[in-house]
Every structure is written in C-alpha cells, then in structure tokens.
Amino acid sequence: MKKFKKTNLKPCPHMETLVSAHVDHQLSGISEWYTKNHIKGCAQCQASLPFLGSLKDRLATLDDSVEVQPLSDERLIQIEAEIKKQS
C-alpha cells in the first residue's frame, strides 16, 4: 500500500508574494531582478513555479465548461422599465 506523499509546492515563506506576482508577470525593476535571482538559486521556489502556473491556468478555464445564460426576456423588460423610470 502506497502512502500519499505530501509535497511542499509553495515558495519560501518570505518569497510567497514575490514569486506569486512573478508568475503573473507583475514585477518590474529591482523586485523583478531580486525575485529572478532568488528563484535561480532556490530549489523550493523553482519547484513552486509549475504549481502556481498550473493553478492559474486551471482557474482561468474553470468557468469555460459552464454555459453562460444571458438575461431572460422577463429580466430585460424589468431593466427597460427601471431605466425608463430613472431617465
């Protein structure tokens, strides 16, 4: 019987915010330079990148399989009436 091995896929605690923002390409200047350099020399932060990237991809497509229902005709009539009232 194989046991589930819990793997830490999180960045170093002091780097969590920077590595998370790095995955979003939201860093610039010295913070970007510092983060890239840290990741280059840190196995733990390197190991966190695939998880953070996959999480982002997965969340971005989570709603794709759910059909978007536009507002019903009844709702549109209510909206029209409300707008006329406020105009």
Next chain:
Amino acid sequence: MDGFNNSAELHRRQFLDIYKTIEKDVVRLSRRLCLGNEDKAQDLLQDAIVKAYVASSEGKLEKSTAKAWFMRILTNLFINDYRRHKKWDAEVDFDTLTSFGEAGPEASRASQTDVPGVSLLANTLDEELEYALSQLSEPLRLAVTLVDMQGLEYSEAAMILGLPIGTIRSRLARARMQLHDLLQDFARARGLSQSINGSKK
C-alpha cells in the same frame, strides 16, 4: 421632444452594444460573486445594468474600459448592498458553478504530469477546486476571481476593489498558498481512499 427621444434611444443602443461585448464576462463574475446562486446572480446583474446605464448617461462609459468599469459597479453593488445588507444567505451552489465530478481541462493535464505541481492540479476535480475556493475568505476569493478567473490586471482589480496594487498582490499570494494546502489535503484524502479501495496508487 423628438430630439430628446432620439438621443435617449441612441444612448440606449450604444450602451447595449457595449454591454453585449462584455456580457459573457459579467454574467460569469456575477455568478461567481453570488457563489453559483443563479437567481441572485441575475438580480445582482439586473441592478448593476440599471446602475451602469444611469451612470453612462452622465458620460462615464468608454468601450476600452467598459469591462473593468462595469465589473467595478457589479462588485461594489455586491459588497455594499447584497452582502452587507444580507439580501441573501451565502451558500455555495456547486452544481451551478461546475460540471460535477469532471477532472481538470485537457490543457492542464496534457503534459508534464510527472511534475508534482502540475500533476496535483491535473488530478484535482473541478468540485474539489470549487470547494477550495469556497473556503477562502471573501477578500481573498475576490482577488482570485478578478485576476485569475476574469483575467484582469492587478491594476484593474485594485481599481475595482478600491485597494492598493500591493494589497491585491499579497491577497493573491495568500489565496494561492491556501489553495495549495487545501488541494494537497484533497489529494491526500483521495490517495488514501484509493489505497483502501485497492485501486491505483
């Protein structure tokens, strides 16, 4: 009088044209904010459309910024009116939010499944991910919803929520770390149950 009617009609058409281009995104955001409750999501959307229409008649609507602008109205309406005044009891409707029991999209498990970070997500069910999201506090869930699910920039999410960009950045990081822990717990529970059932792993 005709001139007034014509200009009102023109404004109405312009508004609807712009709304149609962002409808899919705002319907999804409304449903997310209302935790999958379709009726409440439509109520919220209806109120937001009326509010946006009235505001746009004061010249505030531009096509290029319409999505973030409308999402701001929608989110503020949710935060200030719906949640604060307890117009509804928040219970997550997982059926509406996701197709029950389906694993992640093909793209997320197409390759590199031997990489731990990728395989964890590839083996996570939509239902589990939805549950993990529902466990986040509302400020963290809002940041994830706007940035990761709606694809907004940090600056746009900051504008919508009226927060500094640094706060969005730190909330996202905290949310992701919490999601990591929750998904690990699911994976562990699944691994144990699979072992007990004598199936794979």
